[in-house]
Amino acid sequence: MVAPAEKLTQVSKGKNPAEDRSGLFDEKFLKTLEHLHMVSRKVFSGNLRAERRTRKVGSGIEFADHRTYSRGDDFRYIDWNLYGRLDKLLLRLFEEEEDLHIYILVDVSDSMSIGSPLPKLHYAMQVAAALTYVGLANLDRVSIIPFGDRLMDRLPLSRGKNRIFRVFDFLQKCPIGGKTELAECMKDFVTQNKRRGLAVVISDFYDPQGFEQGINTLRYYKFEPFVLQVYDLREASPKLHGDLALVDCETGETREVTVSKSLLEAYEREHEKYCKELEAYCTKYAMPFFRTHTTIPFDELVLKIFRSGGFLR
Amino acid sequence: MSFLGPIGLGLWTWVALGAAALAVSAYIIKMRRRRFEVPFAQLWKRVLEQKDANTLWKQLKRLMSLLLILGILGVLLFAALDPTLGAVDREARSVVVLIDSSASMKAMDGDEAGKQSRMDVAKTRAKGLVDSMGGGDLAMIMKVDGQATPMSRFSNDGPMLDKLIDDKINASDTPADLPRALGAAADALRDRKNPLIVIISDGAFPEAQLGQVKWGGPQLPGVKPDAAKNLAQVDLSNIDVRYIPVGRRSDNVGIIAFNVRRYIANKAAYEVFIEIQNFGQEPAHRQLTLYNGQTPVDTRRLDLAPGQHVRQIYPKIPGGEDNQLRATLRPVDGPGGTDSFALDDTAYALLPARKKQKVLMVTSDNLFLEGALLVYDNIDPMKVSPAEYAAKPAIADDMDVVIFDDYTPDALPQPPTSLLFFHPTGEHSPFAIKGMAQNPHITEVDEGHPVMRWVTMSDVYMDRSEVFAPDSKKGEGTVAFSVTDPIVVAKRDGRRKVLAFGFSLPANGRDSATDLPMRVAFPMLLVNTLDWFAGDQADLLTTYATGHRERVPLDGVVGATEADVQGPDGTITHTPVLDGLATFYGQKVGYYDLTAKSGGKAIASINLAANLASASESDIAPSTSLTLGGKKLEAPEAFAITHSQKLWIYLLLFATGLIVMEWVTYHRRITV
Numbered sequence: 001m002v003a004p005a006e007k008l009t010q011v012s013k014g015k016n017p018a019e020d021r022s023g024l025f026d027e028k029f030l031k032t033l034e035h036l037h038m039v040s041r042k043v044f045s046g047n048l049r050a051e052r053r054t055r056k057v058g059s060g061i062e063f064a065d066h067r068t069y070s071r072g073d074d075f076r077y078i079d080w081n082l083y084g085r086l087d088k089l090l091l092r093l094f095e096e097e098e099d100l101h102i103y104i105l106v107d108v109s110d111s112m113s114i115g116s117p118l119p120k121l122h123y124a125m126q127v128a129a130a131l132t133y134v135g136l137a138n139l140d141r142v143s144i145i146p147f148g149d150r151l152m153d154r155l156p157l158s159r160g161k162n163r164i165f166r167v168f169d170f171l172q173k174c175p176i177g178g179k180t181e182l183a184e185c186m187k188d189f190v191t192q193n194k195r196r197g198l199a200v201v202i203s204d205f206y207d208p209q210g211f212e213q214g215i216n217t218l219r220y221y222k223f224e225p226f227v228l229q230v231y232d233l234r235e236a237s238p239k240l241h242g243d244l245a246l247v248d249c250e251t252g253e254t255r256e257v258t259v260s261k262s263l264l265e266a267y268e269r270e271h272e273k274y275c276k277e278l279e280a281y282c283t284k285y286a287m288p289f290f291r292t293h294t295t296i297p298f299d300e301l302v303l304k305i306f307r308s309g310g311f312l313r
Numbered sequence: 314m315s316f317l318g319p320i321g322l323g324l325w326t327w328v329a330l331g332a333a334a335l336a337v338s339a340y341i342i343k344m345r346r347r348r349f350e351v352p353f354a355q356l357w358k359r360v361l362e363q364k365d366a367n368t369l370w371k372q373l374k375r376l377m378s379l380l381l382i383l384g385i386l387g388v389l390l391f392a393a394l395d396p397t398l399g400a401v402d403r404e405a406r407s408v409v410v411l412i413d414s415s416a417s418m419k420a421m422d423g424d425e426a427g428k429q430s431r432m433d434v435a436k437t438r439a440k441g442l443v444d445s446m447g448g449g450d451l452a453m454i455m456k457v458d459g460q461a462t463p464m465s466r467f468s469n470d471g472p473m474l475d476k477l478i479d480d481k482i483n484a485s486d487t488p489a490d491l492p493r494a495l496g497a498a499a500d501a502l503r504d505r506k507n508p509l510i511v512i513i514s515d516g517a518f519p520e521a522q523l524g525q526v527k528w529g530g531p532q533l534p535g536v537k538p539d540a541a542k543n544l545a546q547v548d549l550s551n552i553d554v555r556y557i558p559v560g561r562r563s564d565n566v567g568i569i570a571f572n573v574r575r576y577i578a579n580k581a582a583y584e585v586f587i588e589i590q591n592f593g594q595e596p597a598h599r600q601l602t603l604y605n606g607q608t609p610v611d612t613r614r615l616d617l618a619p620g621q622h623v624r625q626i627y628p629k630i631p632g633g634e635d636n637q638l639r640a641t642l643r644p645v646d647g648p649g650g651t652d653s654f655a656l657d658d659t660a661y662a663l664l665p666a667r668k669k670q671k672v673l674m675v676t677s678d679n680l681f682l683e684g685a686l687l688v689y690d691n692i693d694p695m696k697v698s699p700a701e702y703a704a705k706p707a708i709a710d711d712m713d714v715v716i717f718d719d720y721t722p723d724a725l726p727q728p729p730t731s732l733l734f735f736h737p738t739g740e741h742s743p744f745a746i747k748g749m750a751q752n753p754h755i756t757e758v759d760e761g762h763p764v765m766r767w768v769t770m771s772d773v774y775m776d777r778s779e780v781f782a783p784d785s786k787k788g789e790g791t792v793a794f795s796v797t798d799p800i801v802v803a804k805r806d807g808r809r810k811v812l813a814f815g816f817s818l819p820a821n822g823r824d825s826a827t828d829l830p831m832r833v834a835f836p837m838l839l840v841n842t843l844d845w846f847a848g849d850q851a852d853l854l855t856t857y858a859t860g861h862r863e864r865v866p867l868d869g870v871v872g873a874t875e876a877d878v879q880g881p882d883g884t885i886t887h888t889p890v891l892d893g894l895a896t897f898y899g900q901k902v903g904y905y906d907l908t909a910k911s912g913g914k915a916i917a918s919i920n921l922a923a924n925l926a927s928a929s930e931s932d933i934a935p936s937t938s939l940t941l942g943g944k945k946l947e948a949p950e951a952f953a954i955t956h957s958q959k960l961w962i963y964l965l966l967f968a969t970g971l972i973v974m975e976w977v978t979y980h981r982r983i984t985v
Contacts, residue, residue, distance in 0.1 A: 114350070206353035242347070243347070244349050245347070245349070246349050246351050246354060248353070248355075254348075255357055263360065263364060266360045267357060267360045270356050
């Protein structure tokens, strides 16, 4: 008989503490969200409008560019003045105005249940709720999609900040657990969502298969990935020693180790290296990347996101 | 290197193997590990893969940890074998060092200047002997004076034995009992390999003691065969006995006897006897002073030729105010005035108490009896008739002695009143009567009995006598026999003494006849009897000799069960009291206070005096050689100094260091 494993973090045995999300979005949290919204309006007022523009060129009223006429184009958009001067048929292009779609993908796998005093999942949900609230308040269309080894039931695209309580309810009740299958989930996501937009991925990115394929899938399908990595300080610098059997919380894989100081240091280096790899990958492809641990207040992270630009335009 | 493990090496081997097996098992058996849940085992896997590159080193470290534990076990077991590092040039010996601590070892002739005693030199020799022991040698120190006292167990702890010799060995005031010490040493060495006894002494032992040894094997020349068969002899078979002499000079004049005796006729006066001997090889001159308390009674000069005995008698010395007598010898100026041994220059004695005994005669006008008692001044006589006594027996209650002349009361007076019977009869007789002898003749007397001292009764006539049946289990003994019939018997009845003559004295109206009252022996017999009743040897107050166990009569003390004896140096010893006799062992010369107790309460105090009184001890001439049982003892072999060192403490420290190292390296994850 195998003895139950102790969590790396201080969690009680048996019930997953991340399951209890009843106190996650209280009145204080709401006030914090409102504060975030107000701050975003003041500090980033130059970029704030109710409307967002996509890069899609279409039937808007604001001139964007010319392109060579090709058969089948609408004659109405041919720039006859230029034809007179240049003797070339060029078509006028306009920026098409449409609502911005924000997809917030929250990792709810077992590895996100670890963390002390706050499980990473709770932290991720608070950040997700905060971003959702700001998005809703800016009249963007926001959808929340939990994922683990598959995509869970989603919160459909919503607009208007009066929808925030529905968001809370969704986050509190959505199922959690399972392994992390980032690549498969992102593949499913891009298949199910034809409307491009921001894809905010909140996860620890502890996927044995790697994080690259999943993020790349978003890029390939013209989504704008927004990468938020959440980790717990004790998983970055665990306080372990002696002869232990380490059990992977997702795969159940057991590995017997004798933890020495040098081994711990090697692990810390490896964890840092993993995180740096993720950051380097995102930087390489110009994707916004944020790394945070659970002891940093979520509102600080959100403000940091705002300051970096990209989320609020 | 030698080992002194109390357990056999074979057993140690098994213990070592068992411990090693346990240690190896502990390393082989996997401990149940604590389980910890981690979010991403992939990272640990990567780290461990890098670490696995060092697997060989890791296993080597683990092997090192096992070897370290095995090393600790090995060191501990090795320490348990008690290894000793040192040069062992011979087989290990068991040595009993007998250090003569008798009085003669106080002689101040250890060095030429006379500043060191023989005891000091003996200690130095003993320590030298101990320090030169080989690595496997074991020594026991035994003090030899009037007793044989082992001061240690067999040990090779040189510093401990040296300290013991310094602190615990001192010369006493008693002669040495060499046979007892040899017997104790032989018993201690029994079944030990290479037994050796080393006697460090001045050799001042009586010849009789030197003969109480047998060596086993063929009879040595000059030793009597019957003596060799004496079971009292000490068997020194297979034991090597060596002798280390100490002492330089023999110039000593000592008091070897000092006694006081009271006169039979006038017990208020005393006669003192002093015996002095010059043990030196040169003429000696001394001043002898006799003190009563602090008052000099007599001073005289003695000029003694080498070896000369002098007996000095001081007659008719009045009792004086103090009952303590002391005799001292002082060297006079000039040649022959030096003395190396001071202990026998002073002797102590006590004057007996002067007390008149109350004597009650229960008789019908017996002139022979009354006339004989008249010669004795130290009694306070009183006479009643049998009828008067029968009417009032309580009259005997405060009497010291009651004499029943041809009368046997129904009930005997209560102790401690002593009783003298002439012709007791009937069932109330103090001794059982088994018959009547006609015309008996006294054929045998117990000459050792105090009553019979200086008395001849071989021709005494009597026409008949009761024959007693003394019961030895009750302490009843026969003083005089007629062939085999006890006709004079005596006993101790607790504190009281009882003497009975089977025949009656002649008197008016008696048909029996004896000529005893007409003999000189009769008054002597009565005086002896009354003196015996008063206390053993009351007329000759022998001073007790140190180093001998004596039985001291507690005269006039009734009901004592124990006694405390306080010596001249203030030490108090407890001794039991049986039948009115206390056991006394004098360690020091001088006066002793004996306090008799009953139920823990002091009821009487008696003074005692003890002297060396040993010519063999006063004869301090050192013997360069010693012959025991006809065998001359050799000096010990050259005890070449060998350095031996006990290793167990260092091994223990080393093992502790290893354990600490293992603990630190384990918890620092160096050896895991």
